[in-house]
Amino acid sequence: MTKKFVIGHKNPDTDSVVSAIVFSKYLKNGSIPAIAGELNRETRFVLDFLKGKKPKILKKAPVNSQFYLVDHGGLEQSIPGINSEDILGVVDHHQMFGLTTVEPLFYRTEVLGSTSTLLAKMFKEKGWKIDKKSAGLLLSGIISDTLNFTSKTTTTEDKKIAKELVIISGINIKELAQKMFDAKSDISGMSIREIVLSDYKEYKHLGKKIGIGVFETVSTTPFKGKDEKILKILGDIKKESKADFVFFGLIDILKKETFFYLLSDKEDGICKKAFGVSGKDVIVLKGITSRKKQLVPYIFKSI
Numbered sequence: 001m002t003k004k005f006v007i008g009h010k011n012p013d014t015d016s017v018v019s020a021i022v023f024s025k026y027l028k029n030g031s032i033p034a035i036a037g038e039l040n041r042e043t044r045f046v047l048d049f050l051k052g053k054k055p056k057i058l059k060k061a062p063v064n065s066q067f068y069l070v071d072h073g074g075l076e077q078s079i080p081g082i083n084s085e086d087i088l089g090v091v092d093h094h095q096m097f098g099l100t101t102v103e104p105l106f107y108r109t110e111v112l113g114s115t116s117t118l119l120a121k122m123f124k125e126k127g128w129k130i131d132k133k134s135a136g137l138l139l140s141g142i143i144s145d146t147l148n149f150t151s152k153t154t155t156t157e158d159k160k161i162a163k164e165l166v167i168i169s170g171i172n173i174k175e176l177a178q179k180m181f182d183a184k185s186d187i188s189g190m191s192i193r194e195i196v197l198s199d200y201k202e203y204k205h206l207g208k209k210i211g212i213g214v215f216e217t218v219s220t221t222p223f224k225g226k227d228e229k230i231l232k233i234l235g236d237i238k239k240e241s242k243a244d245f246v247f248f249g250l251i252d253i254l255k256k257e258t259f260f261y262l263l264s265d266k267e268d269g270i271c272k273k274a275f276g277v278s279g280k281d282v283i284v285l286k287g288i289t290s291r292k293k294q295l296v297p298y299i300f301k302s303i
Contacts, residue, residue, distance in 0.1 A: 007078070008035065008036060009071055012043070013145070014040075018046070022119050037057065042180050051133070061079060070092065073109065074099050090108070093109060116145070117162075139176070142165070192233050198213075202241065210245045216253055218252075231261060235263055245303070258284070260283050260284070262279065262283065
């Protein structure tokens with residue numbers, strides 16, 4: 001018997017996890033919400049706060065399984081073993097990355113700050129009520145991906161949908177955002193490798209393999225003196241994954257800037273073309289807080 005799963009990308013963030021949970025409810029076809037790795041601290045807080053159940057972890061695609069992808073639309077960011085013919089649908093808000101299928105499939109993507117926003121829209125279009133817990137989950141996904149509406153990816157629809165979800169959930173959005181960001185910034189007990197890989201995505205562009213990791217925090221103080229360790233881990237990841245280019249951005253949510261780590265002259269050359277800034281090991285990109293909108297497109301154009 002074939003099982004259907006709803007799953008987000010590897011190194012799951014809050015938006016990908018809550019989207020898998022809520023989209024499985026939307027489908028009403030017995031699809032099982034799943035995650036492609038361990039929960040990060042922000043998402044763990046959200047599920048504890050809302051008394052949500054942690055989805056099943058899948059490290060590879062089970063035999064006789066089909067998938068709905070949320071918060072990503074390319075196999076590079078999916079768990080191993082998923083083939084294009086196994087995909088039943090996609091709900092996303094990112095760039096398209098080389099997904100081709102033999103048969104038509106359900107595909108919904110929009111220019112929004114989060115997949116959670118899109119799912120809330122889809123419920124509204126059906127005339128279906130969103131239950132209180134699902135509203136809280138979707139609101140958390142929006143807060144996380146838009147950095148509480150401060151990211152350049154934020155749209156008027158994100159804000160409008162969030163206000164509606166606040167009414168349904170009864171949640172104080174300011175208090176929730178603060179607690180989420182505190183949880184997101186907590187690195188106690190984490191190794192540098194865990195931090196760098198906690199939100200790491202791989203891309204393929206013009207035949208090149210590119211890895212871009214980010215870590216969002218309300219304070220970069222705990223990272224002082226760790227540049228050398230971060231660069232060493234990036235070098236290890238580049239070698240292990242056989243990537244052509246590897247980057248890491250430490251994003252200061254409050255100051256709205258990114259400390260961007262450059263492993264070699266190759267990465268520095270791309271950065272100079274992309275952002276007009278060059279430097280050794282680490283540079284500061286002022287006003288940049290979004291990988292999707294402010295890092296990936298400019299890096300791709302500069303390769």
